Amino acid sequence: MTVALPDLAATAALGAAIAGQLDRGDAVLLKGDLGSGKTTLARAILSALGVDETVPSPTFTLVQTYETPRFPVSHYDLYRLKRPSELDELGLDEALDDGAALIEWPERAEDRLPPNALTVHLLTDRERRATLAGPARWRSLETTHV
Ligand SMILES: Nc1ncnc2c1ncn2[C@@H]1O[C@H](COP(=O)(O)OP(=O)(O)O)[C@@H](O)[C@H]1O
C-alpha cells in the first residue's frame, strides 16, 4: 500500500491513522533516508495519541518514552546503535510488554525486531510518499483514515 505525502498535513493524517490502530505490543518500523520524514511521522503518531509535549529526535539518547492515555510509547532512533545487541540494553522487550514502539533506522538491528511489525518506508526520490507493509490487520488503514 502506498500513501502520498505531499505536505505535513498528509503526514499528520497518516500518523493519526496509524495511532488509531496502534496497540500494546506493536512496533512501527520507520525506514527511509535521512530527511525522508521518519521523525515527523513519529511526532504525528505521538501527537494523535495525545502527547502534547515537545518530541525531540532521539538521535543521541536513542530512545525516549512518552506516556499516553492508552499505554506508553517508546520512540527509538537506532542510527547511532553500535551493535544490534545494544538494543537489549535499550529495553525494547520491556517497551513492547508495556506499550508500543516507533523505531527509526530499524535496519541497525533487523534481527532483533518483532516479525509482526508494521513497516513504513518513507520515500522522497520522486514525490514524498510512504509504502506500508505488515500483518493483515493494518490493511484497514486505507479505508478507515487515509
Ligand atoms: N510530508 C511532508 N511534506 C513536506 N515536508 C516534510 C514532510 N515530512 C517531513 N518533512 C520535512 O522533512 C524534513 C526532515 O524530516 P525528518 O522527519 O526530520 O526526517 P528523518 O527523521 O527521516 O531524518 C523536516 O524539515 C520535515 O519538516
Ligand SMILES: [Mg+2]
Ligand atoms: Mg529522524
